[in-house]
Amino acid sequence: MVGGGRGAFIGAVHRIAAAMDQQIDLVCGAFSSNPERSKASGADLFLAPARCYGAFEEMIKSEAKLDADQRMDFVAIVTPNHLHFPPAKMALEYGFHVLSDKPATFNLAQAKKLGELVRKSGLLYGLTHNYTGYPLVKEARDMIGAGKLGKIRKVVVEYPQGWLATRLEATGQKQAGWRTDPKKSGAAGSMGDIGTHAENLAEYITGLQIEELAADITAFVKGRRLDDDGNVLLRFKGGAKGVLHCSQISVGEENNLNIRVYGERGGIEWHQKEPNSMLVKWPDQPMQVYRAANGYLGSAAKAATRTPPAHPEGYLEAFANIYRNFAAHIRARNEGRNLGRNDPALDYPKIEDGIRGMAFIEAVVKSSKRNAAWTRLEVKK
Amino acid sequence: MVGGGRGAFIGAVHRIAAAMDQQIDLVCGAFSSNPERSKASGADLFLAPARCYGAFEEMIKSEAKLDADQRMDFVAIVTPNHLHFPPAKMALEYGFHVLSDKPATFNLAQAKKLGELVRKSGLLYGLTHNYTGYPLVKEARDMIGAGKLGKIRKVVVEYPQGWLATRLEATGQKQAGWRTDPKKSGAAGSMGDIGTHAENLAEYITGLQIEELAADITAFVKGRRLDDDGNVLLRFKGGAKGVLHCSQISVGEENNLNIRVYGERGGIEWHQKEPNSMLVKWPDQPMQVYRAANGYLGSAAKAATRTPPAHPEGYLEAFANIYRNFAAHIRARNEGRNLGRNDPALDYPKIEDGIRGMAFIEAVVKSSKRNAAWTRLEVKK
């Protein structure tokens, strides 16, 4: 693991996600650029001091020298955005699979380079767009893929939060600090941090790609250097239209990612804050409430739960689904097994999703600078 | 009453709204342009045949000749959009107050003329933007007006319906017919029919005016001549931003007008489909659920309910609030009483709201034709 030392938020989430299904052992880490702090963090986790490194470079080199059955199997990257690319690049170069927190990189150019590296190396790369790990998100994707809603016409995807409604970064709060710093976060604030989750969710569920967008992003809090709110008109390939908006100044909203999709024959609605329910809407029948873990769900949704209906699973389990699938993919590789096209082990976000996320950020920023002019979301070579 | 003969929808709603509080008697009507049909409709309502007219012109002229204590006190107009202006104009010219269904007129030019007439005549003009009749909508307006949410930053207002997801107008369905006909409905379809309600609600609650907008409207159903869906970016005077979207092709949505407003210190959320609850959100306290008719509400909200808490009131009661206030205003006029600035009798939408609604429609259509270019919502003389 790179990053995730004492006091970090997402590092602990990754570790719980990795541990939950008892398929993955944390064996080493460069938890902090301060070697002592890294060792202390590792000690909290019952790791051998020798495998608690002060720098990711050291970790990768050292682990690469170990015997194949001793060395780490993959690298998990849980650093702030500007530090995603360097360890990912190096890990791939040294032959390690990579599971990275999102966004994939600091900018689109890096993401394309990383894509190139992944293709060349033949190694696996996973990205924790964790919200696609929820069982009912998978059910929505499968329903739409099977044509149950008919041709998609409209998509509304939202990600409101309220935690940055004041200038929290001025108080020294670590999470707020790097997220509002253009040098660490990238070209966008809220749009990079959470808008990309909304973009990824919309494309994952609908199977459609955003073709162009018109964005109006704003930094409402005085002195803030990156957007903390944004509203975007969407046009998808094939004719669907929609709205994406995200916010970190919507006071009182916790982490309310949600999506509604309407096709010619039906609609779906899902909210991350109560993730075990999904509303399914029909023109002339009562609305249905799909609930996770029930027998009427498809195989992808079922594979993504661990318990019977109404034993609610949540954020950590959705996150763990990415780890579990990624680990299953590595194991299949190691054992030389081929996986079927719909094998759950293949169901995790990949570098292509990362590249689209970076392209989304750049298109949003570009559009907004041009007063919300329509801007294409394209990933050219 | 002008319009509202057998088979009409909104005419019956107006009559229930007028009757509910026992302050208004329906005394005459031009329910249909077919005199026999008008008489039959009037007979259903226990009206004297002599006061069931075949044309609004006849009604206005005949009633004007009656003694003051016999003639009608005001005209209610419940016709399709293109027939709002002529009877309103004539009624005002003959000295009758007018209560009209929305939108005020067929286009902005007519609305401005009507505004001129209202001002000159000194008569009362009310517009049934009925959703502002709900008690918790009034509470939201008062909370924001009192600064409880701080300066407003973001507004999300939606009005999704699904009933026009197929080409219902081709089946002879009357409501669908005129609403999708540019000659009867006006320049916009969904944006005129329901988008204006959303616009009115957002301006009523926030007390802010939309300054400019960028709209992308669409006719998704093949062969349809007016928009059945639209997404709009909003910028308000003073710096707030937002999103307005409405739809008549969002399959499975009934009539789900809803709004969220976020200020620097708090937020509110209200849904028309469960109108007796409003969520109030704070940065560091639990969300509150305001419920209609409770003692902790302000005077405007209290004046808008008839029963104790959890005796749910709904659409018809909200509609009736406009009639009740309008009647109270007329009565005060007739009795020579002056009303205080905050008297509930003054709390109903007026011609100025109608003019802004028409300006909204024209701005949306103009913006969308120019590929969602920013367009000012202005009401110049």
Next chain:
Amino acid sequence: MVGGGRGAFIGAVHRIAAAMDQQIDLVCGAFSSNPERSKASGADLFLAPARCYGAFEEMIKSEAKLDADQRMDFVAIVTPNHLHFPPAKMALEYGFHVLSDKPATFNLAQAKKLGELVRKSGLLYGLTHNYTGYPLVKEARDMIGAGKLGKIRKVVVEYPQGWLATRLEATGQKQAGWRTDPKKSGAAGSMGDIGTHAENLAEYITGLQIEELAADITAFVKGRRLDDDGNVLLRFKGGAKGVLHCSQISVGEENNLNIRVYGERGGIEWHQKEPNSMLVKWPDQPMQVYRAANGYLGSAAKAATRTPPAHPEGYLEAFANIYRNFAAHIRARNEGRNLGRNDPALDYPKIEDGIRGMAFIEAVVKSSKRNAAWTRLEVKK
């Protein structure tokens, strides 16, 4: 109308319910035992002073002397419980139909007498167990009647309120005063006031009769003379079992009547506070959300709405459904028309429901005095 003078709650509700559908005109009243107060109350309602009586006896006698097309068609009784029987009895004796607030009478013996009188007179008697006026309550009854849920096994019906959590009657509050006074309210407090609504709702929806019950009722507030809370085990004829509990000390509950019914094949759940939704549950399919006014509903539910889906109707409309049906029944009588068995005009609570309600109250009180011993709910001659 008997009762319902200035300051009364339920009288105003009855008047709105009667006025809403424009089928009934209020023509006279004995609004108060104080003649001047009665006249003043009548004046508020634009009634002729000559028909505002100081006593119900005077009203009934005077009206009976009027010509058939002038006199009132029926009497609405909206007095406290102890004053239900006398005017109902007299009205029937003078040939007037009666629509009474619930409970039907002060005790079971009176209710049986009234039943006798109704039978002998051939006149119509309606009882405003208004919660059965909701469209989705009718849908539930029809679904169960048609066997869609299979044989019923379990019923949970609740009616929690919180408004009597303190000794409100000691403050002079009028509503609290008579409801907690054994001389005016009858043998039970909460169980009579709201428990009977729960009992009536359960029997109406399931079509099953409570056979025996075990009740534990309590007066939690010090000094209160009647129960303000009660818990009851139910056994229905045919083997279903259940729980009924009601409360007026459940702080923060508004008026939350709700019911769940489970059969061998399905279940339903309905809450009065959001009355336009009903949950329908199946063993191996997603839960459905039935919404009022939709095309998939049965005829009884459809007949009980006035507006399209998601134009929420509420308590007053449900109440008005009883008035509308009762008026339609009278009109059919007057016109000599026979009504089909399922005609909506017959769908209102009758004296038999009133008698069962009184028997319920007496059984509950008897059981509780015997430490919750099983007690039969029987209506012997």
Next chain:
Amino acid sequence: MVGGGRGAFIGAVHRIAAAMDQQIDLVCGAFSSNPERSKASGADLFLAPARCYGAFEEMIKSEAKLDADQRMDFVAIVTPNHLHFPPAKMALEYGFHVLSDKPATFNLAQAKKLGELVRKSGLLYGLTHNYTGYPLVKEARDMIGAGKLGKIRKVVVEYPQGWLATRLEATGQKQAGWRTDPKKSGAAGSMGDIGTHAENLAEYITGLQIEELAADITAFVKGRRLDDDGNVLLRFKGGAKGVLHCSQISVGEENNLNIRVYGERGGIEWHQKEPNSMLVKWPDQPMQVYRAANGYLGSAAKAATRTPPAHPEGYLEAFANIYRNFAAHIRARNEGRNLGRNDPALDYPKIEDGIRGMAFIEAVVKSSKRNAAWTRLEVKK
């Protein structure tokens, strides 16, 4: 671990709960009485074959012989009810702490014996009444303990499920099989399996003990030997009253444990199916929606979450809280640290809770046999 071999449900839940926080390693198991099956189950979990035992007796004896730093620290028991007592007893006798699935034992007599053993041995015993592991359950307990709701008057606790609405045990389904078999499940069916959770939750949250109860339990499904539904009147020490009902034939209900508690000054409501929200009700203020992980919560609730607000945690996390606290208690013991009275490490259900659960089952069965006569819930020596 004793039990939990391939195909078991609760064993996997325990393992996830133990693994999640990376404080506990599974080191050995008697997963099945079939030694080969036990080894195979252990292999699935990457365990050394030598520590996969064919019987719990063998496991306990063998582990006891290992060096202190090699042997297991405690035994987790995840077998059907009739097999809880024997391994618990033996583990304690050999000096191992015990964490057992509920109910504690097969009957009350065994539970008392176990209590005696725990006291004598000085070892730790935990019971996975996992629903008390939810953060908002802890918040409810703390609010009530601090007197925020005033003296408690009424408790409504429910646990409806629908999965046994048909005779599933006749199909060979393993979970249904033992749960409906008096030899394996004990004296009660639904009341033992889920009613005890409701009883435990009510006592945990309110801090009150049930003094006596009147129960009416039923086996609705033909041929079933144990109750699948039951309704119970409750009287608590100190005067509060309430209702407890549970069901396994409430078609369409998943696992809907929920509770409402009303005191003199406020009320709370919590539902396990959406466990991250709790409604808090006041007499004259809007209802509040408490959400897990927010800053306004107390220390116990905060200690029970791993992620920020609206990163929903669920059943597995609540379960894991018991494991985490139990492990922390063992570690404190091993390290000779004393824990403060409110240390989260002490917050897990203990043998006393287990004994009360068994007493509850016996009282319910006894009461129901005597036609719901009041029966005391007493734990005499």
